[in-house]
Amino acid sequence: MRADRPLARRLLGESVVLFRDASGDATALANRCPHRFAPLSGGNVGADGTLGCPYHGLRFDSTGRCVHNPHGDGRIPDAARVRRFPVKERDSAVWIWMGEPSLCNAAWETTARFPFLSRDENEISTGYLRSEAHYQLSADNLLDLSHFQFLHPDTLGSPAMAADPGRFEQRGDTVWSLRGTCNEILPPFVAQAFGVPPGMPVDRRLAVRWDPPGLMEITITVSPTGQDLGRISHSAHLLTPETEESTHYFFAFGVPKAVGPEAKQLVRFAVDGLMTPFAREDLPMLAAQQASLGNRDFWDALPVLLPIDGGAIRARRVMARRREQEQP
Amino acid sequence: MRADRPLARRLLGESVVLFRDASGDATALANRCPHRFAPLSGGNVGADGTLGCPYHGLRFDSTGRCVHNPHGDGRIPDAARVRRFPVKERDSAVWIWMGEPSLCNAAWETTARFPFLSRDENEISTGYLRSEAHYQLSADNLLDLSHFQFLHPDTLGSPAMAADPGRFEQRGDTVWSLRGTCNEILPPFVAQAFGVPPGMPVDRRLAVRWDPPGLMEITITVSPTGQDLGRISHSAHLLTPETEESTHYFFAFGVPKAVGPEAKQLVRFAVDGLMTPFAREDLPMLAAQQASLGNRDFWDALPVLLPIDGGAIRARRVMARRREQEQP
Amino acid sequence: MRADRPLARRLLGESVVLFRDASGDATALANRCPHRFAPLSGGNVGADGTLGCPYHGLRFDSTGRCVHNPHGDGRIPDAARVRRFPVKERDSAVWIWMGEPSLCNAAWETTARFPFLSRDENEISTGYLRSEAHYQLSADNLLDLSHFQFLHPDTLGSPAMAADPGRFEQRGDTVWSLRGTCNEILPPFVAQAFGVPPGMPVDRRLAVRWDPPGLMEITITVSPTGQDLGRISHSAHLLTPETEESTHYFFAFGVPKAVGPEAKQLVRFAVDGLMTPFAREDLPMLAAQQASLGNRDFWDALPVLLPIDGGAIRARRVMARRREQEQP
Numbered sequence: 002m003r004a005d006r007p008l009a010r011r012l013l014g015e016s017v018v019l020f021r022d023a024s025g026d027a028t029a030l031a032n033r034c035p036h037r038f039a040p041l042s043g044g045n046v047g048a049d050g051t052l053g054c055p056y057h058g059l060r061f062d063s064t065g066r067c068v069h070n071p072h073g074d075g076r077i078p079d080a081a082r083v084r085r086f087p088v089k090e091r092d093s094a095v096w097i098w099m100g101e102p103s104l105c106n107a108a109w110e111t112t113a114r115f116p117f118l119s120r121d122e123n124e125i126s127t128g129y130l131r132s133e134a135h136y137q138l139s140a141d142n143l144l145d146l147s148h149f150q151f152l153h154p155d156t157l158g159s160p161a162m163a164a165d166p167g168r169f170e171q172r173g174d175t176v177w178s179l180r181g182t183c184n185e186i187l188p189p190f191v192a193q194a195f196g197v198p199p200g201m202p203v204d205r206r207l208a209v210r211w212d213p214p215g216l217m218e219i220t221i222t223v224s225p226t227g228q229d230l231g232r233i234s235h236s237a238h239l240l241t242p243e244t245e246e247s248t249h250y251f252f253a254f255g256v257p258k259a260v261g262p263e264a265k266q267l268v269r270f271a272v273d274g275l276m277t278p279f280a281r282e283d284l285p286m287l288a289a290q291q292a293s294l295g296n297r298d299f300w301d302a303l304p305v306l307l308p309i310d311g312g313a314i315r316a317r318r319v320m321a322r323r324r325e326q327e328q329p
Numbered sequence: 330m331r332a333d334r335p336l337a338r339r340l341l342g343e344s345v346v347l348f349r350d351a352s353g354d355a356t357a358l359a360n361r362c363p364h365r366f367a368p369l370s371g372g373n374v375g376a377d378g379t380l381g382c383p384y385h386g387l388r389f390d391s392t393g394r395c396v397h398n399p400h401g402d403g404r405i406p407d408a409a410r411v412r413r414f415p416v417k418e419r420d421s422a423v424w425i426w427m428g429e430p431s432l433c434n435a436a437w438e439t440t441a442r443f444p445f446l447s448r449d450e451n452e453i454s455t456g457y458l459r460s461e462a463h464y465q466l467s468a469d470n471l472l473d474l475s476h477f478q479f480l481h482p483d484t485l486g487s488p489a490m491a492a493d494p495g496r497f498e499q500r501g502d503t504v505w506s507l508r509g510t511c512n513e514i515l516p517p518f519v520a521q522a523f524g525v526p527p528g529m530p531v532d533r534r535l536a537v538r539w540d541p542p543g544l545m546e547i548t549i550t551v552s553p554t555g556q557d558l559g560r561i562s563h564s565a566h567l568l569t570p571e572t573e574e575s576t577h578y579f580f581a582f583g584v585p586k587a588v589g590p591e592a593k594q595l596v597r598f599a600v601d602g603l604m605t606p607f608a609r610e611d612l613p614m615l616a617a618q619q620a621s622l623g624n625r626d627f628w629d630a631l632p633v634l635l636p637i638d639g640g641a642i643r644a645r646r647v648m649a650r651r652r653e654q655e656q657p
Numbered sequence: 658m659r660a661d662r663p664l665a666r667r668l669l670g671e672s673v674v675l676f677r678d679a680s681g682d683a684t685a686l687a688n689r690c691p692h693r694f695a696p697l698s699g700g701n702v703g704a705d706g707t708l709g710c711p712y713h714g715l716r717f718d719s720t721g722r723c724v725h726n727p728h729g730d731g732r733i734p735d736a737a738r739v740r741r742f743p744v745k746e747r748d749s750a751v752w753i754w755m756g757e758p759s760l761c762n763a764a765w766e767t768t769a770r771f772p773f774l775s776r777d778e779n780e781i782s783t784g785y786l787r788s789e790a791h792y793q794l795s796a797d798n799l800l801d802l803s804h805f806q807f808l809h810p811d812t813l814g815s816p817a818m819a820a821d822p823g824r825f826e827q828r829g830d831t832v833w834s835l836r837g838t839c840n841e842i843l844p845p846f847v848a849q850a851f852g853v854p855p856g857m858p859v860d861r862r863l864a865v866r867w868d869p870p871g872l873m874e875i876t877i878t879v880s881p882t883g884q885d886l887g888r889i890s891h892s893a894h895l896l897t898p899e900t901e902e903s904t905h906y907f908f909a910f911g912v913p914k915a916v917g918p919e920a921k922q923l924v925r926f927a928v929d930g931l932m933t934p935f936a937r938e939d940l941p942m943l944a945a946q947q948a949s950l951g952n953r954d955f956w957d958a959l960p961v962l963l964p965i966d967g968g969a970i971r972a973r974r975v976m977a978r979r980r981e982q983e984q985p
Contacts, residue, residue: 016621035633037469038621039614056614057637058479072475072637073494081633141693147728151714166729286695286712293672293694305691305737309713309728344949363961365797366949367942384942385965386807400803400965401822409961 002027002095007052009042013099014244017086018042022063023050027095029086030065036081092118093125093253094239100327113175113212117235117255124260126268127253130279134287136240136248137299137317140215142283143238144178144312146207152286153278161185162205169311174213174319178312181206184226194271195223195232202226211316213323215240234271246291250279330355330423335380337370341427342572345414346370350391351378355423357414358393364409420446421453421581422567428655441503441540445563445583452588454596455581458607462615464568464576465627465645468543470611471566472506472640474535480614481606489513490533497639502541502647506640509534512554518602522595523551523560530554539644541651543568562599574619578607658683658751663708665698669755670900673742674698678719679706683751685742686721692737748774749781749909750895756983769831769868773891773911780916782924783909786935790943792896792904793955793973796871798939799894800834800968802863808942809934817841818861825967830869830975834968837862840882850927851879851888858882867972869979871896890927902947906935 002008007020009032018032018041030052032040039056046052051060051068059081060069067081087098087105092115098105117123132139142148146167150158159182167180182205187197197203206222217238224231234254241249252275254268294302299317306314330336335348337360344360346369358380360368367384374380379388379396387409388397395409415426415433420443426433445451460467470476474495478486487510495508510533515525525531534550545566552559562582569577580603582596622630627645634642658664663676665688674688674697688696690710699711707716707724715737716725723737743754743761748771754761773779788795798804802823806814815838823836838861843853853859862878873894880887890910897905908931910924950958955973962970 033621035631036635036638037632038618038630040617040621043614043617054479056480057473057476057635070635071478071491072635074636076636078633078635080631145713148713150727151710152712163727286699289696289699290694293689293696302694303691303736304693305734307692307713307726307728307734308730308732310692361949363959364963364966365960366946366958368945368949371942371945382807384808385801385804385963398963399806399819400963402964404964406961406963408959 005046007042007044007046009040010249011243012097012249013242015099016040016042017097018052019088019095020046020052021050023048026063027088027090028052028063029088029095029097030061030063031084031086033083034059035067035083041083092116092237093120093127093255094118094237094251113210113216113218115216115218115235115237115253115255117257118237118253119255122259123255123257124264124268125253125255126265126272127251128272128276128279129252130250130276130284131243132248132250132284132287133246134248134291135246135294135299136215136242137320138287138290139238139240139248139250139283140211140217140316141310141313142287143217143219144176144209144211144316145309146178146180146209147309152282156188156190156274156278159185159188159191162207166308169315171315174323176211176312176315176319178209178211179207187223190274191223194267194274195221195234197223203231204228209312211312213316213319215242236271245296252279333374335370335372335374337368338577339571340425340577341570343427344368344370345425346380347416347423348374348380349378351376354391355416355418356380356391357416357423357425358389359412359414361411362387363395363411369411420444420565421448421455421583422446422565422579441538441544441546443544443546443563443565443581443583445585446565446581447583450587451583451585452592452596453581453583454593454600455579456600456604456607457580458578458604458612459571460576460578460612460615461574462576462619463574463622463627464543464570465648466615466618467566467568467576467578467611468539468545468644469638469641470615471545471547472504472537472539472644473637474506474508474537475637480610484516484518484602484606487513487516487519490535494636497643499643502651504539504640504643504647506537506539507535515551519551522599522602523549523562525551531559532556537640539640541644541647543570564599573624580607661702663698663700663702665696666905667899668753668905669898671755672696672698673753673755674708675744675751676702676708677706679704682719683744683746684708684719685744685751685753686717686719687740687742689739690715691723691739697739748772748893749776749783749911750774750893750907769866769872769874771872771874771891771893771909771911773913774893774909775911778915779911779913780920780924781909781911782921782928783907784928784932784935785908786906786932786940787899788904788906788940788943789902790904790947791902791950791955792871792898793976794943794946795894795896795904795906795939796867796873796972797966797969798943799873799875800832800865800867800972801965802834802836802865803965808938812844812846812930812934815841815844815847818863822964825971827971830979832867832968832971832975834865834867835863843879846930847879850923850930851877851890853879859887860884865968867968869972869975871898892927901952908935 004021007018010017016032017029019029022028032042034054037056039054041052043055044053051062053060058071059067062068065083065085067077070077089096098108150163161182165180170177184202203223204226208220210218219236221234222231236254239251243249254271256264256267332349335346338345345357346360347357350356360370362382365384367382369380371383372381379390381388386399387395390396393411393413395405398405417424426436478491489510493508498505512530531551532554536548538546547564549562550559564582567579571577582599584592584595660677663674666673672688673685675685678684688698693712695710695712697708700709702708707718709716714727715723718724721739721741723733726733745752754764806819817838821836826833840858841861859879860882864876866874875892877890878887892910895907899905910927912920912923
């Protein structure tokens with residue numbers, strides 16, 4: 002998010018404009034001037050951190066209040082306000098709260114954290130893809146390590162990983178999907194990402210953590226067979242609903258700067274390497290699932306449940322309960 | 330509108346075919362053969378001024394009656410008629426009445442006139458743009474001289490014009506938006522359009538006239554500061570609804586032939602010059618407003634009203650009252 | 658339909674996957690894995706004739722039953738089935754029954770036959786076009802020989818053919834549209850298709866046969882004027898609904914191998930030659946009719962009926978009665 006230019010993004014079906022105020026703080030407003038409904042994202046951010054409407058030049062501060070009417074006597078109607086959404090920058094991401102304002106602080110406190118994305122101590126690389134599917138289909142996909150062998154045979158899949166039936170855990174509202182291998186020869190892309198020489202046998206452990214509403218961390222540990230010390234990779238996968246049928250998929254890798262000068266290369270290599278299977282294999286599959294579902298609810302389509310769905314089912318149950326609790 | 334070829338145009342959501350009969354008179358019919366619903370605009374106009382269906386060759390006269398069936402015994406069912414819409418050519422435009430037929434003559438009598446568009450005495454140049462917005466958003470835009478400074482800073486905007494708060498007037502159902510400057514150095518495009526040498530101070534007056542349902546004239550007078558005699562520019566802006574969310578925007582300039590040989594150049598320069606700000610600045614803004622509104626009514630979106638909206642509000646009130654009166 | 662790769666096709670609004678089982682028999686299943694709704698057409702056909710889901714590798718046999726779960730203990734839930742549609746290969750086409758299963762055999766028995774499309778004795782050439790119109794509009798078009806002169810003036814139309822008013826017959830649910838000429842000089846494309854030397858007068862007879870729901874045969878006989886022996890061309894026109902507003906239009910010519918080595922060229926020339934008027938003249942007209950109709954029923958749009966519609970009306974009545982009979 003740049004400081005000199007507003008950014009338009011559709012979130013939960015609403016058009017939102019993001020910009021930085023005079024202190025550099027991230028700000029989110031409804032992207033619609035209350036005067037003539039022009040998109041504020043087409044305007045400019047002033048030196049005073051106000052955002053100007055591109056149509057008639059009304060200016061809004063970071064609370065959403067109109068603070069300047071350049072016309073006539075300059076009076077400003079009290080109704081000249083746009084909705085402001087609380088935002089917070091944390092773990093190298095801008096977080097927005099679009100729900101009931103009084104629940105905002107509780108939301109910040111309970112939102113999952115990604116300490117490996119703090120820029121002070123880590124080299125970070127980020128990726129973005131837009132998925133034409135409901136965000137929960139993406140979460141299902143990431144919690145399910147069994148599809149690697151079928152959808153990503155040339156990059157992420159491996160017979161050894163497929164052989165482990167895996168297991169699922171839940172603590173509170175956090176869900177884990179776990180899987181591991183022993184004495185495995187890694188597929189070339191994975192070997193290279195972890196700096197493992199070709200042909201060297203390793204033990205590999207994958208842990209996918211899901212937190213509501215769709216905030217995921219994948220931790221991969223690779224160590225020479227039988228040894229405890231190995232390399233750890235941390236990545237965040239932040240599923241942000243754009244509409245009921247599309248998702249902003251933000252993902253990021255972080256490696257401690259302490260690792261040395263190759264830290265930068267490691268995170269860049271990981272993001273670049275995943276772009277291909279994500280964009281060419283996962284995204285078309287997710288879009289095809291959504292097209293199959295149409296606008297039906299997932300459960301109304303009566304999916305057949307398999308043990309491999311253990312993570313997805315747990316996460317969907319957490320979300321179903323949460324949505325129910327939010328109803329008045 | 331050419332004489333040798335029918336023209337299809339969607340108006341008020343209906344597909345209409347326009348053509349000229351044997352006397353050269355403009356004719357408008359529903360663009361749908363009553364036999365198999367083929368678009369008549371794909372057919373040909375005969376020497377007898379009838380329009381032939383491209384599918385089976387039925388021919389229709391300017392009243393919409395089928396007058397020729399080329400098949401079998403050639404009998405013509407009585408129901409083989411298409412709806413005819415009354416049209417009138419006047420002020421270099423083809424006018425169509427799509428409402429209750431008995432109100433047609435009253436409509437012609439009360440429709441705004443544009444005498445500077447009569448071809449006998451004037452050189453005329455015309456422009457056309459399609460706007461992806463409700464036609465009243467275009468009228469709002471044209472009645473509002475305050476957006477020039479923000480949306481058209483490089484062509485139409487000027488600090489002097491922005492300094493005048495402007496005023497609005499209404500006589501009957503005609504609304505005026507007025508604004509003027511004294512001792513102004515014109516922006517280059519405007520100076521050139523009025524033949525004012527660079528750096529010469531002038532007085533400028535803008536008058537935007539609106540008549541229902543969206544027929545507008547913009548009159549601009551430019552005279553050397555302190556003098557009464559100056560140059561006058563007249564333009565027509567005819568907003569024709571295509572659908573609920575799109576508009577045919579016809580505009581035209583007329584200059585008396587008496588002005589001399591440069592009259593032709595003047596009108597061409599004016600149309601060409603406005604194409605750029607209209608197409609690149611107004612049209613995207615209008616489409617963005619419409620997208621913000623979606624299919625909501627303008628008032629249901631609760632716009633904040635400012636004094637600069639005085640013209641738009643008056644015009645919208647006239648239209649609201651007229652629509653109400655048309656209800657049985 | 659290839660043996661090595663599944664084929665996706667939308668039929669009656671449903672996505673269907675077609676593939677060949679281990680015996681080479683055509684198989685049709687709902688194109689949606691019951692587990693996660695992935696399209697099975699993205700998967701592979703195994704040597705055992707099962708179809709694998711591209712997402713998680715579940716495999717389905719030709720009855721639609723899941724026969725392989727590659728994960729964990731491999732157990733297969735009883736609900737892991739997809740709907741199977743009966744299919745039959747006959748007359749060089751794959752026929753599918755998507756209605757009430759108990760009526761399937763009756764359907765096969767009463768479905769129109771196209772013996773000139775049996776590959777044993779005939780050279781066959783096939784064409785495919787997708788029409789953006791309801792399939793009954795295509796049937797109307799083919800049953801109506803009167804539009805040739807207007808829509809296809811340069812290829813199929815001829816003044817002699819237009820002069821015959823034609824006639825219609827109905828036996829049971831089969832409808833015929835018939836027309837003929839005597840002592841006609843054929844249009845060049847037709848003359849070439851029948852190997853008639855330029856300028857030679859012939860007698861020509863066209864017979865269009867329609868069977869429910871939209872299976873048509875066009876038989877054309879061309880013989881030197883006054884002679885009984887001539888050349889006969891048979892073509893099939895199989896209208897398969899894709900959605901309510903689009904149609905798969907399959908057509909095919911068959912010529913007995915006994916005709917000799919030019920049989921192959923004859924069928925290829927016929928298919929290639931019809932592609933142009935079908936694709937450039939009929940398809941745009943059908944799409945324009947559909948656009949005029951929108952989602953209204955044909956009869957609700959109150960078409961004017963002419964004698965030339967005799968075939969179309971009979972066929973539409975048969976279908977209306979059949980649809981009524983299918984209601985419980």
